Amino acid sequence: MNVFLLIILAVLATAGRVIGLVILSIVTGWFLAYASIKSKFFENAYIILIEIFESVPVITFFPVVLVIFITRIGGTLGVELAADFLVFTAVVWNIWMGEYQAFKTVPNEMAEVAENSNFSLFQKLRYLYIPFSVPRIAANLFPSVSDGFFYITVSEVFEVGIHTYQSFGAGSVLNTFVADANNIAIEGTLIILAIVIIIIILILREFSRYAVSRYTLDNDTPILKRGRLNMKQTARAFSVLSKNPLSRLATYYKYREADKHEDKYEKTLKREKYLKYVYASIGIIILLAILYSSASLIISVKSGEWQILFSKTPLLLIGLGYDYVRVGSILLVSMIIAIFLGYHLAVNKRAEYAGIPIIQTLSAYPAPIYFPFLFIFTEPFIFSIFGGFTNELYVLGLGFVSTFYYVLYSFWMGVKAMPSEYWEIMKNLNMGFFKKMRKVILPSTFPYLISGVSSTINSAWGGLMIGEYWPHIYGTHTLYVHTGLMKTIDISTSSGNIALAAWGSLIFGIIVAIYSILFTRRMMDMAQKKYVAEEGIYSA
Amino acid sequence: MVEELQINNKLNSEIVLNAENINFSYDNGYKVFKNINIGAARGKFVAIIGPSGIGKSTLLRILGGFLKPDSGEVKLLGSKLNMPTPEVALIHQSIVTFPWMTAEDNVKLAMKAKRMTGDQMEEKARESLARVGLDGFEDLYPKEMSGGMRQRVAIARAFAADPYVFLMDEPFAHLDELTAEGLRQDIYNILFSGETPLKSVIMVSHNLTEVLELSDEIYILNGIPASVVGKVDVAMKRPRNPRSDEFNANLDMLYNYLTPPRKGEEGKKK
Ligand SMILES: Nc1ncnc2c1ncn2[C@@H]1O[C@H](COP(=O)(O)OP(=O)(O)OP(=O)(O)O)[C@@H](O)[C@H]1O
Numbered sequence: 001m002n003v004f005l006l007i008i009l010a011v012l013a014t015a016g017r018v019i020g021l022v023i024l025s026i027v028t029g030w031f032l033a034y035a036s037i038k039s040k041f042f043e044n045a046y047i048i049l050i051e052i053f054e055s056v057p058v059i060t061f062f063p064v065v066l067v068i069f070i071t072r073i074g075g076t077l078g079v080e081l082a083a084d085f086l087v088f089t090a091v092v093w094n095i096w097m098g099e100y101q102a103f104k105t106v107p108n109e110m111a112e113v114a115e116n117s118n119f120s121l122f123q124k125l126r127y128l129y130i131p132f133s134v135p136r137i138a139a140n141l142f143p144s145v146s147d148g149f150f151y152i153t154v155s156e157v158f159e160v161g162i163h164t165y166q167s168f169g170a171g172s173v174l175n176t177f178v179a180d181a182n183n184i185a186i187e188g189t190l191i192i193l194a195i196v197i198i199i200i201i202l203i204l205r206e207f208s209r210y211a212v213s214r215y216t217l218d219n220d221t222p223i224l225k226r227g228r229l230n231m232k233q234t235a236r237a238f239s240v241l242s243k244n245p246l247s248r249l250a251t252y253y254k255y256r257e258a259d260k261h262e263d264k265y266e267k268t269l270k271r272e273k274y275l276k277y278v279y280a281s282i283g284i285i286i287l288l289a290i291l292y293s294s295a296s297l298i299i300s301v302k303s304g305e306w307q308i309l310f311s312k313t314p315l316l317l318i319g320l321g322y323d324y325v326r327v328g329s330i331l332l333v334s335m336i337i338a339i340f341l342g343y344h345l346a347v348n349k350r351a352e353y354a355g356i357p358i359i360q361t362l363s364a365y366p367a368p369i370y371f372p373f374l375f376i377f378t379e380p381f382i383f384s385i386f387g388g389f390t391n392e393l394y395v396l397g398l399g400f401v402s403t404f405y406y407v408l409y410s411f412w413m414g415v416k417a418m419p420s421e422y423w424e425i426m427k428n429l430n431m432g433f434f435k436k437m438r439k440v441i442l443p444s445t446f447p448y449l450i451s452g453v454s455s456t457i458n459s460a461w462g463g464l465m466i467g468e469y470w471p472h473i474y475g476t477h478t479l480y481v482h483t484g485l486m487k488t489i490d491i492s493t494s495s496g497n498i499a500l501a502a503w504g505s506l507i508f509g510i511i512v513a514i515y516s517i518l519f520t521r522r523m524m525d526m527a528q529k530k531y532v533a534e535e536g537i538y539s540a
Numbered sequence: 541m542v543e544e545l546q547i548n549n550k551l552n553s554e555i556v557l558n559a560e561n562i563n564f565s566y567d568n569g570y571k572v573f574k575n576i577n578i579g580a581a582r583g584k585f586v587a588i589i590g591p592s593g594i595g596k597s598t599l600l601r602i603l604g605g606f607l608k609p610d611s612g613e614v615k616l617l618g619s620k621l622n623m624p625t626p627e628v629a630l631i632h633q634s635i636v637t638f639p640w641m642t643a644e645d646n647v648k649l650a651m652k653a654k655r656m657t658g659d660q661m662e663e664k665a666r667e668s669l670a671r672v673g674l675d676g677f678e679d680l681y682p683k684e685m686s687g688g689m690r691q692r693v694a695i696a697r698a699f700a701a702d703p704y705v706f707l708m709d710e711p712f713a714h715l716d717e718l719t720a721e722g723l724r725q726d727i728y729n730i731l732f733s734g735e736t737p738l739k740s741v742i743m744v745s746h747n748l749t750e751v752l753e754l755s756d757e758i759y760i761l762n763g764i765p766a767s768v769v770g771k772v773d774v775a776m777k778r779p780r781n782p783r784s785d786e787f788n789a790n791l792d793m794l795y796n797y798l799t800p801p802r803k804g805e806e807g808k809k810k
């Protein structure tokens with residue numbers, strides 16, 4: 001086959017996966033969001049799950065997922081589904097959360113019009129909820145598509161033990177070209193991928209503009225709450241669970257009693273009530289399924305193996321400590337750059353006009369694809385300066401390029417969303433740059449910074465996962481760090497020690513989830529209450 | 541046959557929509573109503589007045605089945621109403637249009653759940669828009685309209701539902717006086733034309749002149765929690781002239797009822 005045709009097909013396959021999975025997330029998210037506004041129980045289960053999974057970088061469960069897909073399904077289909085699953089988990093949480101928040105913030109009055117007109121479930125979704133969620137979805141598409149591209153290229157070629165699993169796409173053909181040292185084909189792939197990503201970004205920008213102009217509310221439609229919802233919902237789950245089952249039964253019984261005489265209105269009301277129970281049961285089934293699969297996984301590990309795992313745990317934790325320091329430094333550098341660059345982009349129309357599309361394209365262009373080439377060209381020079389620290393520097397660099405866009409982008413949106421009065425006040429008071437930052441800009445963009453920071457942290461883990469142990473980054477070269485949990489997980493995956501990889505991922509997942517729920521969500525809540533001026537998420 | 545008879549019976553009964561012994565508190569514990577009784581008879585135009593924040597909008601929502609009272613019942617033609625129905629159309633105090641649809645599509649929303657063909661819906665939607673003076677504006681989006689035009693779209697949507705009862709919450713507040721006057725007369729004429737299923741109207745308004753001009757009965761809400769502190773039957777002949785002495789005397793009387801809600805009573809908001 002003609003090489004360029006092959007490249008084009010491969011790039012399209014990769015892009016198709018990302019777009020297909022984004023669409024799948026959007027469509028499933030609508031129904032899940034609707035179920036959660038109808039049933040408190042479902043809502044609680046759903047939100048807890050999203051929060052946990054959103055805060056655990058997907059790539060850490062990939063080895064385990066891959067093995068499950070390959071042993072249970074097997075063949076090309078198993079590998080393809082594993083890759084799709086990875087990308088799905090990369091793109092889905094943002095979108096689901098955004099849709100849920102949109103559905104939760106549909107103005108009461110509009111919902112009343114729908115009720116007044118006796119809409120069926122599908123009519124409510126079609127005429128009210130889905131259109132209302134469009135601007136939110138548009139705002140979440142950039143990060144989701146970027147994440148999708150980031151992971152799809154990684155997941156297209158994956159080594160477990162002696163096996164290499166491949167699915168057709170830009171990542172896997174590139175891998176072949178590198179092995180054959182086919183430079184023209186390598187460059188061709190990089191360029192064609194860039195072109196396709198630029199086209200996608202331009203389309204997304206157009207869509208985003210259209211979504212804002214067509215689907216946002218008019219000013220005088222009442223809006224009670226906007227922006228990220230208060231995450232107290234998580235706590236509510238426990239209040240639902242803890243409510244005395246007898247008293248719940250009693251209210252149910254009371255309801256039945258009151259119903260003796262039937263009216264046409266009451267029949268529909270009953271159907272609604274039953275639907276509620278259906279949603280609740282779906283929530284329960286999902287929770288049970290997760291409990292069941294975790295339990296069966298735990299049981300399948302032999303006790304001798306557990307002992308080995310436990311004995312290795314302190315080492316894993318030390319590795320995690322190192323990794324936190326790495327994430328912290330990446331975050332710090334990203335934030336400093338974000339604050340200066342983001343500010344200038346936001347106040348300078350010309351810079352913004354050119355800068356934002358470039359940043360969006362760069363963030364969607366998967367770092368794992370171009371990084372090896374960057375490495376080849378710069379390594380000798382960097383090594384001559386930094387010597388033994390070179391590898392560490394590259395790993396940090398990879399973490400940085402795969403992630404700094406998020407905080408930059410959200411900070412820029414935050415500055416854009418500041419009310420124009422603030423600018424006038426700053427002018428009036430003749431404030432200098434640092435004073436402006438400290439007194440006005442940082443406080444008023446705080447919620448944006450926080451949400452940018454949490455996406456940055458999540459993606460930084462992805463970058464570390466890839467960088468801390470990257471065999472054959474080119475030729476016989478292997479990029480690796482001295483100590484790191486991600487490295488341990490990587491090495492145990494590629495040497496086939498799935499138990500250790502899974503155990504490492506689990507520890508990591510638990511700690512990240514706890515940290516995220518205790519810290520990031522708190523910050524979000526605080527940001528919401530204290531600093532929120534007005535949501536400018538649509539300003540993009 | 542039996543069913544038809546029953547419906548006929550209901551239609552002929554005096555009271556179209558009524559609420560009996562309504563008590564209601566919001567989820568935050570704020571008690572809005574204590575023992576409200578209110579009803580609209582066939583062919584009557586009923587107004588609800590009271591100070592701002594007393595619960596007028598809340599009461600309309602209860603009457604429309606949007607909110608469930610803690611105790612008491614709402615009845616439509618004698619049968620219990622506990623969820624919204626197209627037969628009782630609510631026009632909101634704030635303007636509610638769907639920004640992603642044209643004026644015509646907004647009006648069609650009221651008919652989506654009915655068994656109507658596309659052509660029937662289109663005809664009805666155009667007719668309703670024409671009624672509120674928006675013929676020729678069918679294809680505009682709400683963002684391209686003024687506030688008053690959008691409120692008329694919302695009113696047209698309510699017309700298109702062919703309701704028995706209109707619940708109107710400050711419907712004319714966003715309109716200029718000329719348009720408002722035209723629509724008032726229109727609604728009043730429709731109510732008594734017998735050409736549509738519309739049987740009664742319940743309106744909330746701050747505009748006492750408007751209230752006195754249109755209403756047969758005026759309920760006055762006051763107190764915290766609110767109850768009906770007065771009911772005025774307006775006996776003036778129609779058409780009523782807001783400049784007549786009789787009208788002004790009635791107006792003075794109404795003003796006296798509208799003292800601000802008394803503070804410091806039980807149920808006061810935290
Ligand atoms: N969703 C809600 N939750 C709690 N309290 C509410 C809610 N909606 C309204 N209230 C309170 O109930 C009271 C009655 O509100 P309502 O909107 O019915 O007043 P209103 O008589 O229509 O006022 P206005 O004339 O200003 O429109 C107010 O004190 C208000 O603060």
Ligand SMILES: [Mg+2]
Binds near residue numbers: 597598633709
């Ligand atoms: Mg009101």
